[in-house]
Amino acid sequence: MPTYHCWSGGSNTAPYDTWAKAATTLTTAVGAANANADIIKVHKTHTEEVAGDITFTFLANVAVICVDKDASDALATMGVAAWIGNSTVNRSVNIGGSNRNLFFHGITLRTAGSSIDHIVLATNDGMHVDYESCYFWSGTTSSTATIIIGAADSQTFVNATNCTLRFGNVAQSINCIGRAEFIGGSVSSCLLYTSDA
Numbered sequence: 001m002p003t004y005h006c007w008s009g010g011s012n013t014a015p016y017d018t019w020a021k022a023a024t025t026l027t028t029a030v031g032a033a034n035a036n037a038d039i040i041k042v043h044k045t046h047t048e049e050v051a052g053d054i055t056f057t058f059l060a061n062v063a064v065i066c067v068d069k070d071a072s073d074a075l076a077t078m079g080v081a082a083w084i085g086n087s088t089v090n091r092s093v094n095i096g097g098s099n100r101n102l103f104f105h106g107i108t109l110r111t112a113g114s115s116i117d118h119i120v121l122a123t124n125d126g127m128h129v130d131y132e133s134c135y136f137w138s139g140t141t142s143s144t145a146t147i148i149i150g151a152a153d154s155q156t157f158v159n160a161t162n163c164t165l166r167f168g169n170v171a172q173s174i175n176c177i178g179r180a181e182f183i184g185g186s187v188s189s190c191l192l193y194t195s196d197a
Contacts, residue, residue, distance in 0.1 A: 150178025
């Protein structure tokens, strides 16, 4: 089970097996991690501003783990200091891969802007995704933006343990099309939404 590294400060040099050679985008690391039980380590400061709507399509059953490379790769979380998504413009962020079993620890997925952009935690049939200590940040101000679990007619299961949900408008919601289980965790106060009321 190879380990791949993802960090915006890496040189993006295959096989991405050290921090110096780290892939600079999660898309690159996901493409490399194509065998079951592969691991992608993401440095806790990795910030990835995607240029458009993006789906990370996993080719195998993979773990994506946030670590602190400066502390012997100890488990870490991105929190609000780093993220994968976008902090200023409209971008949807989707996790995909038909019939994949995935594990995420400490990763922040973020949207922003003012349009209806979503975070989709499992987009394909048969996905089973475990999220642990992750941060789902719907930063768009659109009142109809959602955090989505599953896609139409999908057989998906998402387990979210000690994860944080953050919304940019008090009217936003979670849309559960597949099955989901939330254990612990919290809902953070809205970051961008303001009201005259």
